[in-house]
Amino acid sequence: MQAASPARVAAFRVLQRVNRKQEHADALLRELASESMHAHDLDLATALVMGVLRWQIRLDTWIRQQLTRPGARLDAPVQVALRLGVFQLKFMDRIPVHAAIHDSVTLCRMAGHGHASRMVNAVLRRLATAPHHEAETMQLAGNAAELAERSAHPAWLVERWVQAFGLEQARWLCEHGQQPPQQTLRLTDVAARSELAAMQIGLEPSLLLSAACKLQMGESALTRIRQSEAWKSGRIRSQDEGSQLVAEIAGHGRRILDFCAAPGGKTMILAERNPGATVDACEVSPARAEAMRSRLRAMQQLPWSQQITVHTVDAATWAGERQWDIVLVDAPCSGTGTIGRNPEIRHRLQPQEFARQAQRQTELLQAAMRASSRRVVYSTCSLEREENEDVVRAALDGQSRWRQVSAAGAMAELLTEGRITTSGVEWLRRGLQADGSLRICIRPDTYGSLIRTDGFYLAILERNS
Numbered sequence: 001m002q003a004a005s006p007a008r009v010a011a012f013r014v015l016q017r018v019n020r021k022q023e024h025a026d027a028l029l030r031e032l033a034s035e036s037m038h039a040h041d042l043d044l045a046t047a048l049v050m051g052v053l054r055w056q057i058r059l060d061t062w063i064r065q066q067l068t069r070p071g072a073r074l075d076a077p078v079q080v081a082l083r084l085g086v087f088q089l090k091f092m093d094r095i096p097v098h099a100a101i102h103d104s105v106t107l108c109r110m111a112g113h114g115h116a117s118r119m120v121n122a123v124l125r126r127l128a129t130a131p132h133h134e135a136e137t138m139q140l141a142g143n144a145a146e147l148a149e150r151s152a153h154p155a156w157l158v159e160r161w162v163q164a165f166g167l168e169q170a171r172w173l174c175e176h177g178q179q180p181p182q183q184t185l186r187l188t189d190v191a192a193r194s195e196l197a198a199m200q201i202g203l204e205p206s207l208l209l210s211a212a213c214k215l216q217m218g219e220s221a222l223t224r225i226r227q228s229e230a231w232k233s234g235r236i237r238s239q240d241e242g243s244q245l246v247a248e249i250a251g252h253g254r255r256i257l258d259f260c261a262a263p264g265g266k267t268m269i270l271a272e273r274n275p276g277a278t279v280d281a282c283e284v285s286p287a288r289a290e291a292m293r294s295r296l297r298a299m300q301q302l303p304w305s306q307q308i309t310v311h312t313v314d315a316a317t318w319a320g321e322r323q324w325d326i327v328l329v330d331a332p333c334s335g336t337g338t339i340g341r342n343p344e345i346r347h348r349l350q351p352q353e354f355a356r357q358a359q360r361q362t363e364l365l366q367a368a369m370r371a372s373s374r375r376v377v378y379s380t381c382s383l384e385r386e387e388n389e390d391v392v393r394a395a396l397d398g399q400s401r402w403r404q405v406s407a408a409g410a411m412a413e414l415l416t417e418g419r420i421t422t423s424g425v426e427w428l429r430r431g432l433q434a435d436g437s438l439r440i441c442i443r444p445d446t447y448g449s450l451i452r453t454d455g456f457y458l459a460i461l462e463r464n465s
Contacts, residue, residue: 004103004110007044008084010037012107014049015080018344025049025344033226051091052083053343054178057152059083062090062130066123077111078120085124097128138175143167147174154346157336164385173383173441173455177339177346182452183215183222184241186265188272188302192235201225207451208241208424209248234299239265240341242440242453245428246330246379248419249410249438249458253277253325253375259315259368260330262288264295270328271304279308280324282315316364319371326375327368331361333380333387337441337455354386358394361387365395369402369461376402376461381454383441388457392437396461405462406436427451436460 004012014028029046037045052059063082064070074082085104088095101124105117141147147167148158151174161170184206187193193213196203201224202216215221222238230236247269250256254277258267261281271279283289289312299305311318319327334353335345361380368376378395380387396402411428414420420428431439441455 002102002106004106005041005044005099006037007041008048008103008107009110010041010045011048011052011084012077012080012111014045015052015084016077018049018053019076019080022348024342025053026342033222039224047092048084048087050180050343052080052087053347054340055087055091055152056083056343056347057154058149059086059090059152061149062086062127063123066126067119075113075116078108078113078116081105081108081111081113082120082123085120086127089124089128090130101125101128138171138178141167141171144170147171151175151178152346153177153339154349156351157346157349161383164383176441176452176455177343179340181240181341181454184212184239184244185215185225186211186237186239186244186269187213188235192230195228195230196225196236199224199228206241206424207421208427208453209244210419210421212241212244232298234268234295234302234305237265237268240338240454241451242337242456243381244269245420245440245453246377246456246458247328248273248414249407249460250326250328250377251375251410251413255324255326256280257315257319257324257327257368257371258282258330259319259328259364260284260332261310262292264292266328266330267292267308268299268304270326271307274307275304277307281308281310282313282318283310284312284314286312316367319367322371323373324371325373326377327372329364329368329376329378331357331364331378331380331387331391333357333361333382334384335381336383337381337457341454354384357382358386358391361391362394365391365461369395369399369463372463374463377458378461379456379458381456383439383455383457388439388459389433389435389437392435392459392461401464402461403464404436405460406432407438407458407460408432408436410460411438424451 010032017023017028018025032042081104085100088100105121108117108120138150141150144159144162148155153174161173201221204214206212225231247266252274256270256277256279258281261267262283267281289310293310296305296308334349334357339345365378411425415425433439437459439457440453
């Protein structure tokens, strides 16, 4: 039998590792890129992996409906092979039906499950004759249960969003979670933009941040960029605009502490924003801390890289002996604001996770308040109140020396400095909450289809003088 295509083999192996070892798909796909995979195969493998993870809940429903025993438990490799086949049949019009079916059967045999190949073939052939999925059917969902089914999100999570934000906003969040994320680059100088133009990399200006631009092309273009000198030197970096904004909005200081620093994108912006400042970056994971040090060593010709010192410590205990002007706490969280970028989150997250995360987040924020002489910026990439407003409220409880201030002032400062656009400020103002915090997520408004970021929450605390 003819071998399966390299892209499908790679996608099959990545999906098995995501399911079996709880690894992250984006990191595994970067590994593929480093293996010099052909650009076309890398693009297809990326589309297959991310597409299967985004639509897995619905794919499994279709598969169960075609089984003789719908409740039967499938071996993991067989299920992955079926998901890959069904996704291609339902969502990828350019993939020939015979190629999708043949390669899924081949993958099943390759994994040592030849006994299931006839079943895989039969299920996929039956599904090949069914109508294709229409993405717009999410707009027809009249309640949380229908929206969860049509958007392939966990029912309990969609119900939370409907209760917290209303059906319209929950629908937008689900649609955002089913789309490939906007690839955004951060450029540190004009020369970096010229180098990209010479590489024939298409860019669009950002409507939010002046140092950012949107990449017009796919993962293969980003792979080419990662091989450039501008990337290796740190003058071009890939970072979501919501993530960039968190560091931009932290402000100015001479001594700055980043509580949860790795992989380092926000730390670098803090150093860029504050020439000559001392920036201490804390990371509790030795592997992640060393990866950050290695990244900074490659950027040593940039002046701000010398400002950063990486500490392999738990910042909550280490920071108590010193004082910093600004402390950034980009806390570990559930990541519900990044489901579009990290679709596997929806399959791993459980409702009890929010309370567990909130306890640690509150400890971190309280430690940051003890370590700061002036300002603390707290952020997460979560949309959930337990990890955001409730954490800030708990940390401020009984604290007469601290107050929460509106993010509007920091946004105005960024506009004056030319670091944020007028359209960006207008868009962000719609995310300002009554307490002054900022919730960054896709919204059905004027810029909703033009400014696309991951979902973030941000609160600014200042010490009373």
